[in-house]
Amino acid sequence: MIHSSMIHTAMLRTKLLCILSAGALLAAAAGVARADSPLQSGVPATLALPANNLVLNAYIDVDATAKRLTFDVCSVQPCGGLQGAPSSGDFDLFVRYGTPFPATGLSEDIINRYAHYHAVSASSNETITVLPSSRMPLRAGRWYITVVNASQTAGNGTLTVTASPATQLGTIHVDFGHPSTDPDAPCDDSFWTDTTAATPVGGNNATTLGAQRQNALFHATNELVTQLQIPIDITVHACGAHLGGDMNSAILAHAAPLTYLFDDPQFPLNALPKKYTWYSITSAVRLAGTSGCSLGGGSCDGVANEELEAVFNEDIGQPNIVGGEKFYLGFDPSPNPGHSLDFVTIAMHEMTHGLGFFGLVNLDATQGPLGAKAGISGNSIAFSNLSLGPYDDIYDDYVAIVNGSTYTPFMGYEVNGANDAARIAAATSGPVITQDGDYNPGTQTGLRWSGAEAASSSVNINAGKAAPDNFPSLYAPCDKITTTTCAPEPSSTLSHTIQAGDMMNAFYSGFNLRSMGLAVPMLAPLGWSNASATAPVFGQTIPSNWFDSTHNGHGFDFQVVLRDPVAGHDVYLLTFYTYDANGNPEWYQAQGSFVDGVFLPDLQSNGQTLYRLVYTSSDLGHITAHADSVAGSVIVDFNQAAQSPACRNVDRSSIALLGVMSWSIGNESAQWCVQPIVQLADHASPDLNGHWYAPTDGGWGFEFLDVSNGTGAPTVVVYVYYPGANGQPTWATASGTLNVTGSTTLNLLQVSNGYCRLCTPPAQGLTGTSVGSITLSSLQTNLPAGRPVGAASITANFAGGSFVRVNDPISELSVPPGAP
Amino acid sequence: MKNRFLLGLVALGAAVSANAADAPLATQPLATPAPAKSTATGLRKATPPTVSETSVTRKPDGSLAMNCVQKPNPKLKAAPAATTGGERQP
Numbered sequence: 001m002i003h004s005s006m007i008h009t010a011m012l013r014t015k016l017l018c019i020l021s022a023g024a025l026l027a028a029a030a031g032v033a034r035a036d037s038p039l040q041s042g043v044p045a046t047l048a049l050p051a052n053n054l055v056l057n058a059y060i061d062v063d064a065t066a067k068r069l070t071f072d073v074c075s076v077q078p079c080g081g082l083q084g085a086p087s088s089g090d091f092d093l094f095v096r097y098g099t100p101f102p103a104t105g106l107s108e109d110i111i112n113r114y115a116h117y118h119a120v121s122a123s124s125n126e127t128i129t130v131l132p133s134s135r136m137p138l139r140a141g142r143w144y145i146t147v148v149n150a151s152q153t154a155g156n157g158t159l160t161v162t163a164s165p166a167t168q169l170g171t172i173h174v175d176f177g178h179p180s181t182d183p184d185a186p187c188d189d190s191f192w193t194d195t196t197a198a199t200p201v202g203g204n205n206a207t208t209l210g211a212q213r214q215n216a217l218f219h220a221t222n223e224l225v226t227q228l229q230i231p232i233d234i235t236v237h238a239c240g241a242h243l244g245g246d247m248n249s250a251i252l253a254h255a256a257p258l259t260y261l262f263d264d265p266q267f268p269l270n271a272l273p274k275k276y277t278w279y280s281i282t283s284a285v286r287l288a289g290t291s292g293c294s295l296g297g298g299s300c301d302g303v304a305n306e307e308l309e310a311v312f313n314e315d316i317g318q319p320n321i322v323g324g325e326k327f328y329l330g331f332d333p334s335p336n337p338g339h340s341l342d343f344v345t346i347a348m349h350e351m352t353h354g355l356g357f358f359g360l361v362n363l364d365a366t367q368g369p370l371g372a373k374a375g376i377s378g379n380s381i382a383f384s385n386l387s388l389g390p391y392d393d394i395y396d397d398y399v400a401i402v403n404g405s406t407y408t409p410f411m412g413y414e415v416n417g418a419n420d421a422a423r424i425a426a427a428t429s430g431p432v433i434t435q436d437g438d439y440n441p442g443t444q445t446g447l448r449w450s451g452a453e454a455a456s457s458s459v460n461i462n463a464g465k466a467a468p469d470n471f472p473s474l475y476a477p478c479d480k481i482t483t484t485t486c487a488p489e490p491s492s493t494l495s496h497t498i499q500a501g502d503m504m505n506a507f508y509s510g511f512n513l514r515s516m517g518l519a520v521p522m523l524a525p526l527g528w529s530n531a532s533a534t535a536p537v538f539g540q541t542i543p544s545n546w547f548d549s550t551h552n553g554h555g556f557d558f559q560v561v562l563r564d565p566v567a568g569h570d571v572y573l574l575t576f577y578t579y580d581a582n583g584n585p586e587w588y589q590a591q592g593s594f595v596d597g598v599f600l601p602d603l604q605s606n607g608q609t610l611y612r613l614v615y616t617s618s619d620l621g622h623i624t625a626h627a628d629s630v631a632g633s634v635i636v637d638f639n640q641a642a643q644s645p646a647c648r649n650v651d652r653s654s655i656a657l658l659g660v661m662s663w664s665i666g667n668e669s670a671q672w673c674v675q676p677i678v679q680l681a682d683h684a685s686p687d688l689n690g691h692w693y694a695p696t697d698g699g700w701g702f703e704f705l706d707v708s709n710g711t712g713a714p715t716v717v718v719y720v721y722y723p724g725a726n727g728q729p730t731w732a733t734a735s736g737t738l739n740v741t742g743s744t745t746l747n748l749l750q751v752s753n754g755y756c757r758l759c760t761p762p763a764q765g766l767t768g769t770s771v772g773s774i775t776l777s778s779l780q781t782n783l784p785a786g787r788p789v790g791a792a793s794i795t796a797n798f799a800g801g802s803f804v805r806v807n808d809p810i811s812e813l814s815v816p817p818g819a820p
Numbered sequence: 821m822k823n824r825f826l827l828g829l830v831a832l833g834a835a836v837s838a839n840a841a842d843a844p845l846a847t848q849p850l851a852t853p854a855p856a857k858s859t860a861t862g863l864r865k866a867t868p869p870t871v872s873e874t875s876v877t878r879k880p881d882g883s884l885a886m887n888c889v890q891k892p893n894p895k896l897k898a899a900p901a902a903t904t905g906g907e908r909q910p
Contacts, residue, residue, distance in 0.1 A: 037845050037846065045845050046843065046844040046845065047844060047845060048844035048847070049847055050847065050849075052849060052850045052853045053847040053848060053849050053850065054847065054848060054849075054850055055845040055846065055847055056846075056848060058845055105851050106851050107850060107851055107852045108850065147845075148850065152853075159845065184897040185894045185895045185897070247878070248877060248878050249875060249876060249877040249878070250875060250876055251873055251874070252874045252875060252876050252886065253873070253874050254871040254873035254874070254891065255871060255872060256868050256870070256871035256872065256893060257868060258867070259865045259866065259867055259868070260865065260866055260867075260868050261863060261864060261865035261866075262864050262865075264862075264864045266862040266864060267862040267863040267864065269863075280868075281865075296863045296865060297863060322876055322884070323878065325876070325884065338883070338884075340884050341876060341884065341886075346874050349874065349888060350873075350874060350888070353872035353888075354872075358868070358872065360868075360869075363890075367869065374869075376864070376866055379866065380866055380867065380869070380896060381866045381867070381868060382869075388864065490890065491889030491890050491891070492887070492888060492889050492890070495872065495890065496888065506887060506888050506889070507885065507886065507887050507888075508888070509876075509883075509884055509885045509886040509887075603851050603852065607851075607852050
């Protein structure tokens with residue numbers, strides 16, 4: 001094929017190096033020796049990293065007794081201590097199980113894509129904790145570590161990996177500092193330092209009001225850690241604020257995770273089980289085993305190192321606020337017989353929301369379509385005018401719509417908000433309320449929690465019943481306070497339980513609460529389970545021609561060119577056939593590995609992963625080309641593609657194999673949902689499908705689609721890539737009936753009304769214009785050693801010239817389907 | 821040829837595995853410099869649109885009722901949730 005090298009299988013990458021000298025293009029070959037360094041558990045290894053350098057594939061072998069594996073990089077000695085000053089540098093930490101990071105052509109972005117875990121804050125101290133419950137679960141085997149110094153200055157430090165046979169609880173740290181005077185989001189730390197004398201109460205023995213408040217909040221966080229058995233650290237920003245009130249009502253507290261985020265090909269979060277799905281930062285931190293700033297990058301200073309914010313009304317207790325009622329600050333609720341304003345209960349309830357007990361589906365008509373999933377508009381979560389999305393959220397992924405004995409997912413696959421109305425119907429399926437404060441606890445609703453942990457939990461009063469009767473109901477009143485028809489109550493619906501006495505009821509006064517109740521099993525599938533996880537099953541692909549049905553006429557040829565047992569990955573060649581801004585056919589290429597369900601292209605020496613060749617000669621046997629200056633990149637992710645918005649713009653529910661192609665060329669970028677044109681089962685026999693080239697005339701080639709017609713002659717479709725006018729890379733197609741044993745001449749057509757990558761397809765469809773012909777002959781298959789061969793003649797005319805070959809020897813470049 | 825290639829790799833791997841324990845781990849340069857951290861991440865994240873808020877109301881019988889509701893996130897009022905990172909090329 002074009003691609004250059006026209007070489008042979010196992011030596012492909014090495015051969016491509018030869019092309020490098022001609023085209024200065026391709027990345028260094030795989031197979032360069034790795035200076036892997038073994039590490040011993042608990043023994044620090046020294047890091048002395050020049051700017052923009054890395055330590056690649058240090059590793060530790062872990063046995064089956066390990067229950068906790070912690071990776072620490074630090075530049076302050078002793079690690080985690082306060083002695084000494086941090087060195088300069090910006091160390092980032094990446095961890096991968098089983099197979100190593102590639103040896104060459106590494107950018108930090110590519111390393112991150114290989115990593116199962118990352119910690120990439122702006123500091124030089126990074127920690128990752130891997131547990132049996134993590135997405136890539138802790139298990140026996142080899143764990144590889146790569147440390148990158150991403151700064152422009154050198155840095156020194158240590159790398160320590162510790163395998164522990166014991167489980168360990170983490171800590172919810174509480175930051176009582178970092179006040180803010182922003183009038184819209186104030187945070188007053190004096191709430192926690194109030195020196196007013198206080199009498200010890202309910203086990204809280206502090207003698208000042210501020211200290212009692214701190215203790216009460218610590219007690220609440222400790223309850224959460226203990227009941228959820230939280231094994232990692234989380235940080236809460238605790239604030240006071242003058243939230244006011246009057247004699248009859250007042251705000252007590254509010255809380256939320258500081259951010260929501262999702263895994264997307266633009267920036268992978270491989271520690272999260274579900275792609276294209278919103279997670280609270282708290283859940284994400286639990287799953288990723290690192291802090292929020294290390295997970296998302298950026299500063300870890302101050303509140304940037306925190307995941308949850310809880311704000312308490314410091315006006316509570318004033319005589320003019322609810323009659324001067326005060327927070328009860330005791331640990332033991334029994335001395336507070338009315339259970340009024342129980343600080344610990346309120347803090348636990350609100351912080352449980354902050355741990356991710358929170359659905360994002362829109363229930364407020366002023367915010368956008370009712371029932372809509374959450375996307376992004378501008379830089380904010382929104383429900384209309386979306387620039388990205390919409391996306392499922394992990395909480396709502398475990399909600400079911402129950403009708404009698406049947407149930408359907410609250411989220412799930414759908415096109416353009418098709419299930420918005422069904423979601424709202426479920427969200428208003430509970431008892432009618434006609435005035436604020438109406439509450440009918442215990443009445444089952446059609447909005448239920450389907451997570452298995454909660455359905456079978458001993459705290460679920462319906463456990464033991466058949467599904468869906470054992471699904472805990474969620475708060476879903478039919479709100480008729482202001483309307484005569486059912487409306488969702490936007491304020492409490494969906495994110496609260498209705499089981500009487502449960503902490504996560506929307507109305508929870510009068511309860512003697514220290515138990516999280518249903519929240520423990522309900523939070524489990526959101527990332528808080530400590531049960532051992534099974535190893536992830538990654539997406540699969542097949543060598544084929546892939547296309548997006550909403551961008552018909554564009555597509556890519558995707559073929560295995562090397563099975564690389566050393567790296568453990570197949571190497572693929574991707575040829576993206578497309579059209580330029582003027583609709584002229586053009587093509588780009590990438591070469592890379594298929595890793596964990598993702599095509600990860602090699603970084604080329606020009607810094608790009610998707611490149612476009614421009615020909616400087618098309619002479620027989622001496623085709624030369626170089627990459628042009630257009631910046632390009634491509635990733636094809638075959639994991640959970642159906643959850644991507646790109647795959648939900650038209651109904652693809654019946655398509656078994658989907659991928660998300662994320663590409664950028666120049667200043668254009670998009671995500672396309674791709675599917676194979678031909679399934680492996682439809683290949684003809686003998687199977688000639690693959691990428692073909694001219695071994696002695698490297699620089700042109702074609703994709704060969706060879707489709708079975710039962711007992712009849714197979715149908716052949718070829719996509720031919722060759723040098724066009726002015727050395728521009730162009731392509732044309734041909735199709736017909738294949739004469740396997742004889743000669744097949746096909747009319748070569750070029751699309752005359754191509755459309756640019758971000759343009760709308762022409763309404764009348766694509767039109768082909770004849771530009772010549774291609775003849776395939778002397779095809780020989782099933783060679784005992786080597787690839788199918790044959791001969792090709794081609795005449796492809798273009799303005800000002802033509803590309804002509806006569807009986808050029810050809811061979812299949814790619815690994816034939818099914819071949820080892 | 822392929823086998824010879826692989827054998828070479830194995831031999832090289834064995835040779836480099838005996839690093840001194842206290843010597844700094846071997847380093848090599850990135851193929852491309854790491855981007856500045858402030859713009860490096862293309863992470864998709866955003867501030868939540870709402871917070872959960874518990875309020876208290878005195879009922880006609882004099883008792884107190886607590887109710888948790890979702891309210892617009894005050895942080896979004898304070899400033900747009902400029903939290904999606906800059907673009908990073910895939």
